[in-house]
Amino acid sequence: MSDNQNLLAEQRRALILDEVRRRGGVRVNELTRRLNVSDMTVRRDLDALARQGMVEKVHGGAVPVSEPSAHEPGFEAKSALELSAKEDIARAAAEMAAPGSAIALAGGTTAFALAQRLLDVPDLTVVTNSVRVADVFYTAQRAAAGGGGPRPGAATVVLTGGVRTPSDTLVGPVADAAIRSLHFDVLFLGVHGISVEAGLSTPNLAEAETNRHFVRSARRVVVVADHTKWGTVGLSSFASLDQVAVLVTDSGLSAAARAEFAELPPELVVAGEEPADADI
Numbered sequence: 600m601s602d603n604q605n606l607l608a609e610q611r612r613a614l615i616l617d618e619v620r621r622r623g624g625v626r627v628n629e630l631t632r633r634l635n636v637s638d639m640t641v642r643r644d645l646d647a648l649a650r651q652g653m654v655e656k657v658h659g660g661a662v663p664v665s666e667p668s669a670h671e672p673g674f675e676a677k678s679a680l681e682l683s684a685k686e687d688i689a690r691a692a693a694e695m696a697a698p699g700s701a702i703a704l705a706g707g708t709t710a711f712a713l714a715q716r717l718l719d720v721p722d723l724t725v726v727t728n729s730v731r732v733a734d735v736f737y738t739a740q741r742a743a744a745g746g747g748g749p750r751p752g753a754a755t756v757v758l759t760g761g762v763r764t765p766s767d768t769l770v771g772p773v774a775d776a777a778i779r780s781l782h783f784d785v786l787f788l789g790v791h792g793i794s795v796e797a798g799l800s801t802p803n804l805a806e807a808e809t810n811r812h813f814v815r816s817a818r819r820v821v822v823v824a825d826h827t828k829w830g831t832v833g834l835s836s837f838a839s840l841d842q843v844a845v846l847v848t849d850s851g852l853s854a855a856a857r858a859e860f861a862e863l864p865p866e867l868v869v870a871g872e873e874p875a876d877a878d879i
Contacts, residue, residue, distance in 0.1 A: 611636070612644050617683075619654050619663055620827050621851060626660035684825040684849035687870035689713040692787060692823050692847045696720050698752075700784040704732050705813055706768030706806075707789025709823045711735065721752030726759070726781055728769040728809060733758040762805065770805040778812040786817035790824050792831030795859065798840050800833035807835035819844045822865070826851035840865055 611634060618625050618633075630641045645661050648654040654661040688709055693716035696702055702717075704710045706729035714735040717723060727733050736756040743753060759777040761769030788810065791801040799822065801807050814820055820843050829852060843865040850871050852860075860867050 608644070608647075611640075612648055615641075615644055615661075616648060616653055619661055624657070624660060624662040629660075684851060684870075685709045685712040687849050688823050688825060688847050689716045691868055691870035692821060693717055693720065695785060695821055695845070696723065696787075697784070698722055700724070701726070701782070703727065703778075703781075703783040703786040703813055703817060704729060705786070705788045705810060706732065706764070706766050709789040709825065710787060713787055713823060717754065720754070723754040724757070725754045726757045726778070726783065728759040728761060728774050728778075728813075730758070730763065730767045730769065761809070764803055764806055766803075766806075768806060768809075770803065770809040774809050775812045778809065778816055781816055783813075783817040785819045785821055786813050788813065788820060788822050790822055790828055791833040793822070793824060793828050793840075793846070794830055794832050795840070795863065797832045797836045799838040799843070800831075800836045802833040802835075804835050807833075807837040810837040814838045814842055821845045821847060823847050825849050826853070826856070829853075829856045 614634070615625065615630060618630070627638060627641050627645070630636075630644075631638050634641065645654065645656055648661070649656045652664060655664050685708060689712035692713050696717055698720055699722040701724040704714060704725060704727040706727075710727075710729060711731045714725075714727075714732045717725070718736070718739050725732075725736060733756055736754050740753055757777075759769050759774040761774030762771040764770055788799070790799045793799060799810070801810065814837070820838070822843050822845070824846065826849055829848075841864045845866045845868055846860070847868045847870060850869055852869060857867070857869075
């Protein structure tokens with residue numbers, strides 16, 4: 600973590616939360632030293648995170664909250680987690696979107712980061728059930744129109760209908776019907792959890808069904824998920840790992856998880872690292 604006493608409270612708390620999740624717990628005195636702030640400031644930050652249900656305070660520090668399988672954090676809560684990992688993942692995944700292709704982006708904060716990287720890929724057709732993802736493209740188009748008209752090669756965006764979830768995705772029969780009638784070259788899919796036994800899972804039953812339709816409609820499934828998702832299991836599974844072509848994750852993935860993943864069907868891409876078989 601950066602020793603920057605000028606960090607905004609939100610940025611500082613995001614860094615603290617990232618450290619709690621990465622290490623499984625932190626102590627107040629460690630945070631004061633790393634963030635170069637007072638003991639009182641760190642305690643206020645931990646109080647704020649605890650009130651939001653994002654950490655559990657313990658004597659001298661904080662530990663991650665153990666979430667039930669049906670718990671679904673909102674978009675704003677998740678957007679503060681693993682910020683640098685999501686940027687690395689988005690950068691790597693964007694290289695898999697070919698100009699002129701039809702892609703689908705399911706909801707989530709990693710897909711939101713990816714959408715911003717796809718703005719410069721020409722002539723995409725983007726289907727999404729994420730209000731936030733659609734807004735990335737709509738905002739870019741409005742900005743371009745203010746300069747004299749739509750940017751040549753700008754993405755064509757289709758936002759499905761449906762019922763809005765805490766993650767700002769649209770799910771349910773309306774979304775499912777729209778997705779069933781379409782065919783995608785690539786689906787970029789963020790997930791709540793990944794495990795060998797449960798595959799891909801989510802706490803939201805309706806979102807699980809909508810994701811099943813996304814997976815069935817795609818020629819290739821690319822999962823974009825940071826290392827904290829490995830071993831997490833939500834209420835409902837919607838795809839097995841043999842339905843996934845590529846998993847793009849970050850360098851925080853543990854050695855044990857990498858060894859486990861070596862026996863599984865999907866290709867593993869660790870953003871920011873050279874492939875194991877790269878030429879030396």
